[in-house]
Amino acid sequence: MKQDETMKVKRYDDTNVNPDFVAERKKCTFNIELLTNIIDGSSYLTETRRQAQLAVLNNESFSNLPDRYYASRDEAYAQNIRKSAAYIKLLKEDKSISRAESYFMQCLIFPNEVPPFSLHTTMFTPTFESMADEEQKKLWMPRIENYEILGTYIQTEMGHGTNVRGLETTATFDPSTDEFIIHSPTLTSIKWWPGGLGKTCNCAIVMASLITNGRNEGIHPFIVQLRDFETHEPLKGGLTIGDIGTKLGFHGMDNGFVKFDQFRIPRRNMLMKSAKVTRDGTYQKEKKLEKLKYGSMVFVRAMLVFNQAGQGLAQAVTIAARYSCVRRQSEYAPGQEEPHIIEYQAQQHILFTELAASYIFYIAGNKLRELYFTMNYDIQKGDLSDLPELHALSAGLKALTLDEAVVGIERCRLICGGHGYSAASGIPKIYTEVVAACTYEGVHPVLYLQTARYLLKVYQAALLSSSASSLPDNQSSKYIFRHLHSERPRFHFPLSFVEIVEAFERRALMCIEKASKKLDGLLATGRPHHEAWNYSACYLIRAAKAHSHVYLTSSVHEQLETVRQEDAGVYTVLGQLFELYALKSIVDHAVEFIESCGITTDQINICIERIEALLLNIRPNVLPLVDAFDFPDRLLGSALGCYDGNVYQRLYEYALNSPLNKSTVNVAYFVYYIAINIS
Numbered sequence: 001m002k003q004d005e006t007m008k009v010k011r012y013d014d015t016n017v018n019p020d021f022v023a024e025r026k027k028c029t030f031n032i033e034l035l036t037n038i039i040d041g042s043s044y045l046t047e048t049r050r051q052a053q054l055a056v057l058n059n060e061s062f063s064n065l066p067d068r069y070y071a072s073r074d075e076a077y078a079q080n081i082r083k084s085a086a087y088i089k090l091l092k093e094d095k096s097i098s099r100a101e102s103y104f105m106q107c108l109i110f111p112n113e114v115p116p117f118s119l120h121t122t123m124f125t126p127t128f129e130s131m132a133d134e135e136q137k138k139l140w141m142p143r144i145e146n147y148e149i150l151g152t153y154i155q156t157e158m159g160h161g162t163n164v165r166g167l168e169t170t171a172t173f174d175p176s177t178d179e180f181i182i183h184s185p186t187l188t189s190i191k192w193w194p195g196g197l198g199k200t201c202n203c204a205i206v207m208a209s210l211i212t213n214g215r216n217e218g219i220h221p222f223i224v225q226l227r228d229f230e231t232h233e234p235l236k237g238g239l240t241i242g243d244i245g246t247k248l249g250f251h252g253m254d255n256g257f258v259k260f261d262q263f264r265i266p267r268r269n270m271l272m273k274s275a276k277v278t279r280d281g282t283y284q285k286e287k288k289l290e291k292l293k294y295g296s297m298v299f300v301r302a303m304l305v306f307n308q309a310g311q312g313l314a315q316a317v318t319i320a321a322r323y324s325c326v327r328r329q330s331e332y333a334p335g336q337e338e339p340h341i342i343e344y345q346a347q348q349h350i351l352f353t354e355l356a357a358s359y360i361f362y363i364a365g366n367k368l369r370e371l372y373f374t375m376n377y378d379i380q381k382g383d384l385s386d387l388p389e390l391h392a393l394s395a396g397l398k399a400l401t402l403d404e405a406v407v408g409i410e411r412c413r414l415i416c417g418g419h420g421y422s423a424a425s426g427i428p429k430i431y432t433e434v435v436a437a438c439t440y441e442g443v444h445p446v447l448y449l450q451t452a453r454y455l456l457k458v459y460q461a462a463l464l465s466s467s468a469s470s471l472p473d474n475q476s477s478k479y480i481f482r483h484l485h486s487e488r489p490r491f492h493f494p495l496s497f498v499e500i501v502e503a504f505e506r507r508a509l510m511c512i513e514k515a516s517k518k519l520d521g522l523l524a525t526g527r528p529h530h531e532a533w534n535y536s537a538c539y540l541i542r543a544a545k546a547h548s549h550v551y552l553t554s555s556v557h558e559q560l561e562t563v564r565q566e567d568a569g570v571y572t573v574l575g576q577l578f579e580l581y582a583l584k585s586i587v588d589h590a591v592e593f594i595e596s597c598g599i600t601t602d603q604i605n606i607c608i609e610r611i612e613a614l615l616l617n618i619r620p621n622v623l624p625l626v627d628a629f630d631f632p633d634r635l636l637g638s639a640l641g642c643y644d645g646n647v648y649q650r651l652y653e654y655a656l657n658s659p660l661n662k663s664t665v666n667v668a669y670f671v672y673y674i675a676i677n678i679s
């Protein structure tokens with residue numbers, strides 16, 4: 001990114017800070033900057049992020065006016081298009097902007113928003129790059145990279161989302177014209193939900209059943225132009241397109257529908273890297289590359305762990321923590337000043353356990369992102385051996401971290417009392433964005449079952465192997481094999497960090513064994529496989545969750561081992577958060593740990609006592625721990641969570657700006673009430 005010499009806006013206003021915050025920040029026992037580097041991934045990424053954020057704050061085209069919480073849907077969409085236009089212009093003009101810089105800029109330009117063009121970068125382009133052949137890339141990529149083509153990803157239909165093989169849209173090859181005919185044969189086959197489809201995008205990858213020579217060859221991707229490149233009108237020839245209407249959140253996003261009525265596209269618009277239809281209609285495929293078509297789903301699922309679960313929860317925690325250090329309530333000691341609500345143990349238990357979870361998701365999410373890019377490098381070159389592990393991990397972690405994050409965000413809102421319910425707190429917006437991610441890219445029961453399907457295969461292979469070296473070289477195979485072929489360790493309380501990871505692994509292995517036994521038991525009674533699988537679902541989902549917890553604890557433990565060499569202060573606070581998250585999970589799933597690790601209820605009680613001690617340990621650092629996330633105020637968009645802690649002034653300003661306050665007597669009240677009931 002080109003450096004801007006005129007950068008003048010500071011990311012924080014550190015004048016006029018609430019004195020309570022000044023006192024809190026003085027209690028800090030560790031190097032905040034070092035922890036920020038860990039959260040970002042490196043000091044280089046911290047610096048990159050800050051520069052990118054400054055560039056956004058200095059650019060008036062990216063302001064959020066009119067106020068984002070008062071905007072109607074039309075206004076919210078228009079604001080997003082205005083900012084998108086400026087952002088895309090910038091990306092086109094400054095080719096030195098890196099992928100990381102553009103990512104950081106986008107997060108701040110569209111705070112807690114998925115903007116209308118985002119499907120272009122997250123799904124349309126990656127799917128095209130992965131599924132198009134070289135000639136197709138040469139033809140299309142320049143216009144895609146130049147944003148002349150703005151694409152979305154069209155898979156889901158009104159009647160089918162999860163069951164991709166059950167999609168009804170057809171792409172029938174017509175050899176007489178060398179074209180595919182895209183068609184929606186029923187009401188339920190209307191494509192429904194794609195982001196940016198309603199009003200914004202001019203092209204799409206459409207997933208449809210390929211039919212040639214009378215045979216249905218299954219779901220394949222096609223690139224389809226939807227709108228005229230000049231007038232932006234939907235193309236003629238069989239398209240009905242629109243916006244699907246208001247949703248729980250995503251107000252600035254035009255999720256859309258499209259009905260195809262015998263709409264024709266050239267044969268070469270089928271993406272032909274792993275399968276093709278020749279001029280005479282012959283279908284050919286490379287079986288080994290078949291699963292590449294699922295690739296963009298794996299990508300987004302892997303990114304959602306740090307981007308939505310980690311960042312979303314961390315933002316809610318930051319808001320709740322800062323507010324808790326300002327808000328005073330109730331008489332604690334008779335006759336004395338009301339304490340800050342942060343001093344109540346009940347508040348600490350919720351706030352600090354969510355703080356711990358946000359650190360775990362952020363750090364594990366960063367590691368998953370790195371793992372994705374490492375593994376995907378080989379996958380794109382045609383070596384798909386890591387794909388099952390990556391698919392299982394990204395599916396399970398997307399589900400588990402988002403499940404826990406949305407509950408955590410709501411708990412943060414609740415511990416802010418009444419002001420948490422105001423849009424001004426910023427938490428409702430965070431919630432509606434993050435909870436959407438629990439649905440898109442796959443609903444969670446379905447994703448857990450995908451993870452479990454893989455785990456049972458790994459388990460069977462580990463059972464039959466006498467040496468780990470004969471198994472695939474990945475984390476799942478390693479820990480499952482190791483614990484399957486070794487004695488259960490004796491656990492000592494309080495648990496060491498190494499023992500914590502071991503305990504999570506033993507628990508996961510037990511859950512996998514139980515799921516396997518359950519399935520085998522049902523099969524042994526003569527039930528068909530699909531039925532036995534369905535009635536093992538509760539066991540299978542427990543196994544997938546337990547396995548995902550193994551990744552969370554082991555990857556953060558790995559991070560801790562590195563930090564230990566570097567800085568004692570950061571190691572101590574990060575260790576406290578790790579222990580708190582792990583112990584809370586053990587207590588929440590006590591039955592599974594008692595059974596799998598041979599521990600007692602008394603030892604669970606030791607964990608409960610230890611959690612209370614950790615709350616006291618964490619208390620002095622609470623504000624520095626959320627400061628370390630380094631969220632600019634604009635990103636949080638919160639009167640309660642600003643860096644300077646001037647909560648009440650901002651709440652008052654927010655209310656004064658309410659459109660309802662533009663007049664002293666509202667016209668509706670005058671017309672409908674006074675006119676009818678008082679005159």
Ligand SMILES: CCCCCCCC/C=C\CCCCCCCCCCCCCC(=O)SCCNC(=O)CCNC(=O)[C@H](O)C(C)(C)COP(=O)(O)OP(=O)(O)OC[C@H]1O[C@@H](n2cnc3c(N)ncnc32)[C@H](O)[C@@H]1OP(=O)(O)O
Pocket residue numbers: 040041045099100103114118119122123153155156161162163164165195291294295297298300303304307387388391439440441442443446450453
């Ligand atoms: C800090 C530095 C920054 C650096 C820069 C970072 C860059 C970051 C960039 C971006 C950040 C992005 C942040 C994200 C922002 C979010 C924006 C997103 C906006 C919204 C997008 C929403 C898009 C959508 O929702 S698209 C629709 C998604 N739909 C689904 O997910 C449907 C779910 N259903 C399915 O996945 C499948 O149909 C199914 C798997 C459930 C069932 O299918 P099936 O019946 O055919 O499968 P089987 O069960 O029979 O399995 C067959 C076989 O295939 C394997 N399989 C299945 N899925 C996959 C897969 N995805 N990958 C690989 N393999 C898969 C399965 O395991 C089976 O294998 P076997 O070997 O066992 O046979």
Ligand SMILES: Cc1cc2nc3c(=O)[nH]c(=O)nc-3n(C[C@H](O)[C@H](O)[C@H](O)COP(=O)(O)OP(=O)(O)OC[C@H]3O[C@@H](n4cnc5c(N)ncnc54)[C@H](O)[C@@H]3O)c2cc1C
Pocket residue numbers: 119153154155156159160161162163192193194195250255436439440441442443444445446449
């Ligand atoms: C905000 C948002 C943005 C989206 N963006 C896009 C997009 O850009 N492009 C796109 O193509 N799609 C998009 N989608 C669609 C999304 O991917 C689907 O909604 C999602 O995959 C779920 O499919 P469905 O809605 O058909 O639910 P269904 O598949 O009907 O599932 C409903 C419920 O049934 C249960 N269930 C279903 N199948 C099973 C099973 N096999 N086992 C156990 N339980 C099951 C689950 O509890 C599930 O929650 C978006 C959705 C949302 C909410």
